[in-house]
Amino acid sequence: MKLKQTIETALAGLRSNRSRSALTILGIVIGITAIMLVMSLGAGAQELVLDQIQGLGTKTIVVIPGREPKGPSDFANVFLDSLKIRDVESLQSKSNVPFAADIMPVIFGTAQSSYGTKTYQTTVLGGGSAESNNIIADIFDIFPSQGSFFDTEDVKASADVAVIGNKVREELFDSVDNPIGQRIKIKGRNFKVIGVLSEKGQVSFFNFDEMVLVPYTSAQTHLFGRKYFDRIIISASDEDKIVQTVADIKDTLRENHSISNPDDDDFFIQTQVDLAARLSTITTSLTWFLIAMASIALFVGGIGIMNIMLVSVTERTREIGLRKAIGATDRDILTQFLLEAVFLTAIGGMIGILLGTGLSFIISLGLSAGLGLNWKFVFPFSGAALGIFVSSLVGLVFGGYPARQASKKSPIEALRYE
Template sequence: MKFFAEIIKDGFLTLKLNKMRTGLAILGIVIGIGSVIALMSIGEASKKSVQNQIQSLGANLLTISPGSQSQGMVRGAAGGRTTLTSEDASALEAKKFSAIKTVSPEYSSRTQVISSQSNTNTQVYGVTQNYQTVHKVTLSSGQFISENDLTANSKVAVLGPTVVEDLFGDSSFNPIGQSIKINGQSFQVIGVTKAKGGSGMSNQDDQIYIPLSVAQKQVFGVKYLSAISLEAISQEEMTRAMNQAGYFLLERHKITDTTKADFTIRSQADIMSAMTSVSGTLTGLLSGVAAISLIVGGIGIMNIMLVTVTERTREIGLRKALGAKKKAIIYQFLVESVILTFSGGMIGILAGILTAFVYAQLNSSLFAISVSSIFLAFFVSVAIGIVFGWYPAKRASALQPIEALRYE
C-alpha cells in the first residue's frame, strides 16, 4: 500500500509539472463522463417525473377495462365494449376481497357541455363517491359526488379547472351553484377539482364528474361501464388484487379460457413501464453517444501517454539505470494515466451534475442524480486509465537503459 501511495504522490507531482498537457489530456474524459452523468441524470429525472405523474393518478391503481387484450384486430368492435356492468362492480365490492381496498365503477364519454356564457367539448365521467379516493381527486372548492347524489340521482357536477376556464372564461371564477347543460340536461355545479397538470389523454383538469347512475340512465342511456378502477391495499398486493378481481370476473362471466377473457386488467406498473421505456430508449441512445466520446477520450489519454513516454525516454533510462525494475516503470505510467482519467472522471461527474441541474432549472423540470451512473463513471474512468495506459506503460518499461541514456 505504501508502495502505491508513493507512486501516486510522484504521479501527481509529475502531472503538476505539465499542467497544460494534463488539462488537455483529461478534457476528453471530462466531456465523456460529464455527458454520461448529465444524460443519465436527466433521464432519471424524467423517469421520476413520469412516476410522480402516474402516482398522482392514484397509487396502487388497477384498471379493468372491457374487451380483450388478445383479440387483436377485432378488438375495436363496439359490441365488445359493453361487457362490464355496474352489477360486476357491485358484486366485486360485495365480495370484500382481501387485497382490494376500493372499487370504483366508471362510465365516461366525450360530450358537449354548455354554460350560460360558453360551451365546450369535454370528457364527462359518471362516477361514484369511491372515484375520489381511488384516483386521489382533491377539490379546490365545494364537494365531490356523494353517496346521496347517487341514490337520489341528483343532477350535480364537479368540474375540472380547465373546464371552468372553458365554460366561464376564467379558471379563478367560482362556478359553484351555477347551472350547466350536459348533453342537453341541466346540472348544478357543486365542486371544482384542484389543478393536477398533465396533458393529452390523461389531462385530469379537463374533466367533469357526475353521479354514475345519472350518467348511465339519463345522460348517455347505457347500462355498461367503460372501466372499473380498483385500489389495491398496497403496492405489494397488486398482483393478488389483480388475480382476485380477474378470476372473480371470469367466473361471473362464465369464461373458463383465460385467453378469451372479455376484459383487461392493467396496473399502473404496466402503464408506467410503457411510458418509461420510451425515455429509457432515448437515454440509452444518448448514453451510447457519450460512451463513444469516452472511448475517444481514452484514446486521447493513450496518445498523450505515448508522447510522454517518448519525451521522457531519458528519464525512464535514468530510472532504470538507478535500479527501477520493469514493474516500477509500468506502475509509474499506469498510475499517471489512471490519475488523469480518474481526475477527469471526478471533474466530469461534477460537470454532469451541474449540467443536469442547469437543464432542470431551465426547463423547470425535476432534478435527480442518477447514483448508479456516478458509480459507473467512477469505475469506467479508472478502467479507461488502466486500459489505455497499459500500452504506453508497457512500452516505457521495455526501454533499455542504454538506449534511453543515449536518446537526445
C-alpha cells in the same frame, strides 16, 4: 521512489503539457457526462412515473375492456364495450369479490364545456357509485376545495351535477367568485356545479385540474350515449388481498361473459404494483441501454488516452532514459506513467460528473417549467461513483500498455534517442 514522490512527478508531467492533457481527457469527459446525464434523467423519469402511479394508491386494481395488448402492434380494439353495469353489480356482491373495498365504474371522453360566452375543452370523467358516497375521494385522493362531490342519490338519479377542476374554474369563472350553484353547459346540456377541486395536477395520467366530474349515469345517458364503461376501478381492502381480489374479479367477469378459456378474455386487469414494476423495468433497461452507448464513448476515449500516452512515452524517451540513469527503477517509471494516465482520466471523470450534473439539472428545470411536468432533479450517487470508478479504470487499462513500454526502455537506447 515513494508513492508521494511518484504522484508529484506524475502531476508535474501533466502540468507541463496542459493543453494536450485537456484535449486527451475530452473523450472521457464526454463519456462520463453522458453516463451522468442518462442516469440522472433516467432516475428522474422513473420517479415521475412512480409518482403518477402511486397517485392512484397501491391497492388499486383497474379492469380495462378489450383484449390485453401482447405486442406493440396489437391495439386491442376488440370488445371495447365488454364492461357493463351488470359486471359492476356482480363485482359489488361480497360473495363474488369479498375483499373489494371500493368499486367505481368510469367512463370518460372529451367535451366542450361553457359558461356564458366562455368555453373550454375539458375531459369529462363519469364516475361515482350508487353505493358509496366518497368513492372518488377514496380512490383518487382528491377533495373539493369548495362544495362537495355528488352522492349516491345523484348517481341513481342520473343527476346533471358536476364537480370541476381548478383550471376549468379559472377558465370559465374567472370573473365569478363562487361558481357553486352556477350552471355550465357540457355538450349543450346544463349541469349544475356542485364542487370545485383543489389544485392537484397529474394523478395517474389524469389531469384533474382540466377535468369535469359527473355521475357515470349522466355521462352514459346524457353525454356519451353508451352503455359500457371505459374502466372499472376497484380498490382491495388490503395490499395482501390484491392477488386474491384480482383472481375473484377474473372469475366473476368470465362467468358473466360466459368465458371458459382465459385466452378468450374480453377484459384485462392492471394492478398498480404491476404497472409500477413494468414501467420501472422499462426505464431501467432504457437507462442501461443508454449507459452501454455511453460506454462506447468511454472506450473510444480510452483508446485516445492510450494513443496520446504512447506518443508521450516516445516523446519523453530521453526523460525516461535520464530517470533510469539517475536511479529510477522500472517500477518507478511504470507507476509514474500509469498514474499520469489515471490522473488524466479521473480528472476527466470528475469534470464529466460536474458537467453531467449541471446539464441534467438544467434539463430538469426545462422539463418542469417547459412541459409542466412534476419533474424532480435527481443526483445519481451511484452514477457519480460509477463515473469515478470507470474513468480511473479506463486510465489503468489504457494507460497500462504505454506505461509498460516506458518502463521497459533501456537507459542507453533512451539516452541515445534524438
